Amino acid sequence: MALQDLCNFQNILLEGETAEQSPVRFGKKAASSYERGLRSSSLLDFYIPVAEYLDESPIQFGQISPDQSSSSSDSSLPPGLPLASSQPVPLPFPMAHGTTTLAFVFQGGVLAAADTRSSCSGLVACPASQKILPIHSHLVGTTSGTSADCALWKRILSRELRLYQLRNGHRLSTSGAAKLLSHMLHPFKGTELCVAATLCGWDDRSSSRGAANGQETDLEAMPSGKVSLIKSSFLKQQPCVRKEASLSGPSLVYVCSDGSRLQGTLFSVGSGSPYAYSILDQGVQWGLSVDEATSIAREAVYRATYRDAYSGNCVDVYHVTSKGWTRRTREDLKEEYYRERERQKEEAEKKKLIHVLKT
């Protein structure tokens, strides 16, 4: 079997560089030969539109260059990137994933929050979409990118995790789930699949692990340990509690379809993420109470929806603890906006009064 594959592999190489002759057409000339061999001999016998932007930095996944956006007819991707030249005020960066989602870890578990606006090329496709999807009782995933892709992959992930649980008698850890998702998405790297999810979960290792599974624990712990070595020194400054209890407790991993898989304590994804980051950086600490954490998350999403055109409508807040996830009632940010407007009106009145008194 392996030899046959190898021969096939060689044949593909010898066939030459013309993409048109191979059964699977490629949009990019410099596809790796491994991928080519894999694709021609596998079941994936269809056109894979490998986009030109692969030539650019992998961080730029999902972002279409201005000349490509005009030619692509597929509108399933998040809002077409506005051309810098057509904007009256230059954007700080092109929009990626028209949404705001955030998640952070604190002493009371993991908090995930997101807005509810689905946008499509400048139109609000749905003002009440759900961007935080529960995967199982102790794992919740925030989604960003193409809504269709996210919904599908979340379902696939739920199914796979359930199968794992049935086969092995315990739930897969968050970092294990992240690894699974990342490996499932890998064959689609370079295609237009766009999924940027943060998996927020509570790992429960202490009680459910038997002695026989001790080996697996170590194996699973090692990769996440490696990831934590690579992450920045900022994250190394976690209090001792976190380091020792990395196998159980709250856990937050960011997975994205270009292959990144990052463990951390605070993530925000989407076009509204910079606005949210500054609020979160100010307020998030390990020692927050649940109410304080909820209010910071709400404020961060609100600030993002205030400034970002592609985020808006309502805010969802999910809280994951050792007992599972709970969901706060969906709150319309319109009310918050009007409250702020009232406050500004009052201030304007005061301002006018002072101005009149001065002159």
Added chain:
Amino acid sequence: MTQIPSSQASQSVSVRRPFPLSHGTTTLGFIFQGGVIAAADTRASAGGLVACPAVHKITPIHSHLVVTSSGSGADCMLWERILIREIRLYQLRHKRRLSIRGTAKLLSFMLHPFKGTDVCVALTLCGWDKDDSVENLEETLGTTDDCSPSVSKDVLSKTNLQCCSGPKLIYVCSDGARLQGDIFSVGSGSPYAYGVLDGSLRWSLSKEEAISLAREAVFRATHRDAYSGNNVDLFHVTAEGWKQRQREDLKEEYYRDMEKKGKKIDLKMQKLPK
């Protein structure tokens, strides 16, 4: 501060950026009861390299006007000098200072011939207009470029008084935009600054609160944005003129913030190569 990413320019850059930059900086300005605050970081970046960690992004034009700059460093420096010269000439010719709105208009019209070229200038004029006294009103009505001759003098005098006194904040950009407002933040770090400012900015802030808010906003932006960093400059413009606060290294602020959050900074670890 880097060049504007017109679609042609980005392909000629040898170092791939994670995203096309508009203006690699963080500058902000806002109005409150005590005047105008202008703040900016001090990092000049060029394609992923920090070209200079101690640049002046806020420049005084005259005693009651400072301008924050963003975009191409060379262009900003040149246009600031040109603006200073033009304002001074106006003052000598007409024996009065040009209003902030007039300055913005002048700058916008000077930049207009370069629209569509690679000139990249995004300035925020932060200043305080002196009150026009009644005696000078007839003079100003004749000479100021804000007035249109068809409007009656009464209406003109009222609008002139209202618009030509007090704190002013106007954003002028080489694309042609000219916007008056109460709060502006420009640059790649601007979303981070907006998040902090929108939440806490009130008209009724005290001077110390406003300064600390501006510092906090720039600090948060420099924390997250790679193209902003190093120090923070802060100017405060009142009816008496502008005052510059001492340049502050944000490294200290970062350490204070980490300690506040209970995270110990392990200096030994920081030296390890990653």
